[in-house]
Amino acid sequence: MIMICPGCSCLCDDITIKDGKIFNACRRGEEIFGRYKENRARAMVDGKEVDVDAAIGKAVEILKEAKNPAIYGLDTTVVEAQKLAVELAEKLNAYIDDNSSFCLGELVEAVLKKEMPTATLDDVRDNAYVIIYWGSNPFHSLPRHMSRYSYYPRGAKRPRGYDEDRYLVVVDVRKSETAVLAKKNAKFIQVDDDAELVDSFFKAMDGKAAKYAQDVGIILNEMKKADFNVIFGGLGLKYGLKDLKMFVELVKKLNEVAPVYFIPAGFHANMRGFNETLFEKTGYVNKYSFRDGSSDDSFAFTELLMNEKIDAALIVGTDPIYSLPHDVSAKLGKIKTIVVDPRMSFTARVADVVIPSAISGIEMSGTMVRSDGVRIKLEAIEEREVNDIHILKKIMEGL
Ligand code: SF4
The missing domain is CATH 3.40.50.740 (Rossmann fold)
Structure with missing residues (x-):
């Protein structure tokens, strides 16, 4: 029996249950299927x-x-x-x-209002070169996100896999488990204040000096090499910025340099479903x-x-x-x-x-x-x- 896991918003569709054993699920998924009667x-x-x-x-x-x-x-x-x-x-x-009112609702709303270009995770797997996890640690919140959709899988236009065909960027206030993966073809930016990093992107694009100018310059050059780059924004992004509008403006401005898509990285399985349902009505x-x-x-x-x-x-x-x-x-x-x-x-x-x-x-x-x-x-x-x-x-x- 092949199932879809309702454990997080990855909604993995390859969970196999055979002879009482659960295959392919992460630990959270395994708990959901193995212990749902408790x-x-x-x-x-x-x-x-x-x-x-x-x-x-x-x-x-x-x-x-x-x-x-x-x-x-x-x-x-x-x-x-x-x-x-x-x-x-x-x-x-x-x-x-x-x-989502204290999670990623505002970012989902910006996507639904088409204020930021977005894409599907399948597009990401096939095409994405620069992959930025900003304020998100999928290791905990979305355990199979990187292995199914973003960094690790080989894609139609990324056949050589993460070693050569992806460029990973992790932005966080601490060296998270995801940040530890940022080694070859990768960059970890430890921020005290996310607004300073946003500001650095704007300034670097205008050729001005800025706090993170060197890191940002490298990322912008990597983005220019590809026709598909993506930012996954998590709770750290939401709480790291007082005003998310500056982030929305940044994504727009980045698209003047290279194609950059935004996808929310929230973990509740059907939070986006609620957001879309209410949005359609109100x-x-x-x-x-x-x-x-x-x-x-x-x-x-x-x-x-x-x-x-x-x-x-x-x-x-x-x-x-x-x-x-x-x-x-x-x-x-x-x-x-x-x-x-x-x-x-x-x-x-x-x-x-x-x-x-x-x-x-x-x-x-x-x-x-x-x-x-x-x-x-x-x-x-x-x-x-x-x-x-x-x-x-x-x-x-x-x-
Ligand atoms: S990553 Fe999420 S959807 Fe996939 S198996 Fe784990 S909990 Fe389930």
């Missing part, structure tokens, strides 16, 4: 076990009574469920947000309020919680108690929380309502969007009836 959520209301219909009924009651509800998460579920969640948010006049990728008809930083789930702007939250497939700072997640205790999750997460353990769901891509078929925007159909190993789609439909019907 730590499963149970239907709960106020800490007591109930049946699924009773939990859904209580969720409906909470959402009906809420004056300012929010829907949050959704980055690990399929597009079909994300669409339903957006419809539900519209019906409730609610806020809707996902992890023109924004995250932190959206249907009541206000707009997106704003103050509508990010973390801000809504911190500022006590919501009285109920429907949390789908994410674990804010695990991932958000304690002072933010502690505010969940002040509102009604409904968790839809396959696993008994930290948030599920304290939620008012828990609705156990299926694991997307393993127990529920559907579509996910790879980090480069390619839509991938995932087929379940075994379909579970009570999945995110079923649950969100039932909630919608109940309202």
Whole structure:
């Protein structure tokens, strides 16, 4: 059986399961396929076990009574469920947000608005010469990114592989595991401030002196040798720059020198699917309020919680108690929380309502969007009836 792994936004499509053994997956993928039956959520209301219909009924009651509800998460579920969640948010006049509001949403939005040229990972594998990982350490976040799509594979126009046909650049604040690979035909730039590196690129292109002029001059010369170069931007890029617009301008300017494409390197399996789904509906990728008809930083789930702007939250497939700072997640205790999750997460353990769901891509078929925007159909190993789609439909019907 050949499967697609929903472990990260690489969505590897070569996972083979034979005689109970898992082949080709990285360690994270292996865990997903090998241990998906463990730590499963149970239907709960106020800490007591109930049946699924009773939990859904209580969720409906909470959402009906809420004056300012929010829907949050959704980055690990399929597009079909994300669409339903957006419809539900519209019906409730609610806020809707996902992890991309503190991850790579802004960069994805720039790509969707065509402010930066982009490409597919398959194009990268076949054509890319200079490959820049900027603020991204795929060794941890996207374990097979370099081996399947970027640096290591031989491509149609890069037949001699990484040793001669690729030029690797890693930009980071520390010598990450990915930076350690930058040896031959490569450059590691350790930055204190990403803005200084952006500034150095601009100045070098204008023939002016700059802090990183020497490194940048070498990279620009390498880019000129090829008709395809790529920058993968990760969380370090997002948090390294106060204003991402200067990065968008840089990518545009680099294209005056040589073709340079940008691809976000976010790790949630279907974060881009959520961004695209909301963008199609509203023109924004995250932190959206249907009541206000707009997106704003103050509508990010973390801000809504911190500022006590919501009285109920429907949390789908994410674990804010695990991932958000304690002072933010502690505010969940002040509102009604409904968790839809396959696993008994930290948030599920304290939620008012828990609705156990299926694991997307393993127990529920559907579509996910790879980090480069390619839509991938995932087929379940075994379909579970009570999945995110079923649950969100039932909630919608109940309202
Ligand atoms: S790289 Fe990501 S998609 Fe590929 S096997 Fe690992 S976790 Fe799964």
